[in-house]
Amino acid sequence: MVPATLLGISIMWLPVALLLLDKGEAKGTGFATAIVGALTIVAGIITSTVYTNPWVGSLLVVYGFFYCSVAHALYTGQEDLRSVGNVSLTVAIISIVYVILSLTGGPVLEGGKQLIARNYFLAFACAGYAVLYIMVWLNAFQKFSAKILAWSLIVWTIVGLWIPGFWLLAAGKLPF
Numbered sequence: 172m173v174p175a176t177l178l179g180i181s182i183m184w185l186p187v188a189l190l191l192l193d194k195g196e197a198k199g200t201g202f203a204t205a206i207v208g209a210l211t212i213v214a215g216i217i218t219s220t221v222y223t224n225p226w227v228g229s230l231l232v233v234y235g236f237f238y239c240s241v242a243h244a245l246y247t248g249q250e251d252l253r254s255v256g257n258v259s260l261t262v263a264i265i266s267i268v269y270v271i272l273s274l275t276g277g278p279v280l281e282g283g284k285q286l287i288a289r290n291y292f293l294a295f296a297c298a299g300y301a302v303l304y305i306m307v308w309l310n311a312f313q314k315f316s317a318k319i320l321a322w323s324l325i326v327w328t329i330v331g332l333w334i335p336g337f338w339l340l341a342a343g344k345l346p347f
Contacts, residue, residue: 172222176214176231177336183207183238184328190245191321201245208242211235226287230269230297237262237304256311263304269297292335292345299331 183204189195212235219228240258249255273294277287306323309315338346 172214172218173227174336174339176211176218177332177339179210179214180207180234180238181328181332181336183241184324184332187241187245188321188324188328191317191324197245197248201242201247204238204245205242208235208238211238227293230265233262233265234300252311256308259304259307259311263301263308266297266301266304270294270301273297292347295347296331296335299327303327 186195186200186203190197190200211231215228215231215233215235217228218231219225222228237258240255243249244252244255272287273290276289277285279285303320303323306315306320310317310320335345338344
């Protein structure tokens with residue numbers, strides 16, 4: 172489920188990046204972003220319930236909600252994107268918490284059980300996502316260049332979505 176979701180998310184990130192570079196149009200990009208947002212929310216619910224992994228599933232749901240807010244803004248032609256920026260800031264904070272817990276692991280419970288194991292790749296990925304979400308927040312308040320954000324999205328589509336997605340499909344595990 173996760174590899175397909177990672178690859179699916181790229182269907183939003185790359186077109187949004189191209190739109191920021193004036194190589195697209197907002198309504199079509201907004202529609203694709205809405206589909207990706209819905210997919211990501213559903214994938215998060217399935218990951219949490221069927222695959223009993225609420226740690227990853229919850230993150231996917233939060234990211235899906237952000238994608239839906241971007242979709243709405245693009246599809247409706249919003250000019251003031253501060254509300255999207257504020258959602259992005261919230262998602263950045265959540266991503267930073269994920270970085271910390273992925274680096275340290277969650278608390279050890281009674282009987283030695285730990286619900287959140289250390290995962291250096293997830294920490295790396297969430298750190299990259301947090302940086303992107305902070306860029307989106309700053310861009311929404313006109314404090315960060317859309318072109319730099321676009322190129323960052325393109326780079327992170329490869330590093331944060333395609334490499335782990337294809338690696339999981341080909342090797343059955345994350346790169347590190």
